[in-house]
Amino acid sequence: MSVTFVIGGSRSGKSTFAELKANEYGEKVLYIATAVITDQAMADRVKKHKEQRPKSWKTLELYSDFHTLTNFNEFNESDVVLIDCMTTLIGNFMFDSKLDFDNCSVDEVNNLEKRIINNVISLIDICNDNNKKLIIVSNETGLGVVPSYYMGNYFRDISGRTNNRIGQESDYMYFIFSGIPIKLKHKGEMVKWPQDF
Template sequence: MGGRITLVTGGARSGKSNYAESLAKAEKKNVAYLATAIPFDEGMKDRIKKHKESRPKIWTTYEGYNDLYKMIPKIKREHEVILLDCITIMVTNLMFEEDVNWDKISHEVIDNIEEKIKDQIIKLIKAIREEDIWCIMVTNELGMGIVPENRISRIFRDIAGRINQLIAREADEVYFTVSGIPMRLK
C-alpha cells in the first residue's frame, strides 16, 4: 500500500499538535519534524520556540512549506516518521506567495490559486505513499465558526477546508481533538 497518512485536526489550542507528537513518540522511531511556519513576528517566534522546546531533542527539524514533496525522499533516508505541522499554515504561506488584491480577486484567480495548493498536496501524498513512510499531518478545523467578515478570511477558510477534506479522504486515519481529547473519526 505504501506510506501511511494520519491526519490530526481540531480548533485552535485544541491539543492537536500535542496529540500528533504523542503518536510519533509512541512509535519510538526516528522522527522528522516538518515545520511550515514562517516566524514573521515576535508572537510567532515565541510560539515556534515553545514548540521546539516541547519536542524531543533527537527529532530532526526541517522547515518549508512549498514543494514539500521534494523533501520526502531525503527525509525517508534518515527517518521513519514525519510529523508535518501544520497544513493550515502551509496553505496560508502558499496563498500569500500570490501577488493579488484579495479584496478584488476574481473567482477564476481564486480557483487557480486553490488548484496550485491542491497540486502541492496531491504531490505530497503521492511522495509519502511512494516512499513508504508514515506521515502525521496536523491541520486546523476552520469550518465550525461564523462566516468571516472579510473576503480574504472567507477565501482562506474555503480553500483550507477543501484541502482538509482532500487529505482526510486520502488519510488512513483521522483524529479530531477537542479540549485535548482526541476522537478517532476514520
C-alpha cells in the same frame, strides 16, 4: 505507508497528540515546520513547539515543493514524517501569491487552491512511495464565525476543501476537542453517508 490526519481547533492539543502519535510510530521522526516567523507572537509559538519536541527529531522548514523531499537526508533517514500545520501552509501560499483578494477573480483563487492541494497530494504521494508514515496536522476553520472580508472567506473555504481532501486520503483521522482525541476514521473503517442523505 499510512496517512494519519489530526484536526482540531486552535490550541486544542492537536500538535501534542500528533507528536505522541509520531513517537508511537517510530524513533526516526522528521518534523516539517510550515511556519514562517513574521512577528513576536509567531516566534514565541515556534519556540514553544521546538521545546516540546524530542531533541532527536530532525526538522525541515518547508511548506511547498514537497516533490523535492528525497533530496534531503532528513527525509530519507526518517520512518515518520509529521507536518504541522496545513492552515499555516495555506496562509503562506496565499501571502506568496500576492493576490489582492478584494479584487482578484474567482479563477485566480481557484488556481491558487489547486496549487495548494497539488502540493499536499505530492507530500502524501512521496511519503507513500518512500514507505514513510505521514502525520498531517490541520486546524478546523469552518466551525466559527463567517469572516466579513474576502481573504478570510477564501482562507476558510480553501482550508475546508484541503482538509476534506486530506480526510479522504487518510488511513486514520482524529478530531481533537479540548485536548481529547476523538477517532473519526480507522484504516478500513469509515462512517458512510446515509443512503437518503
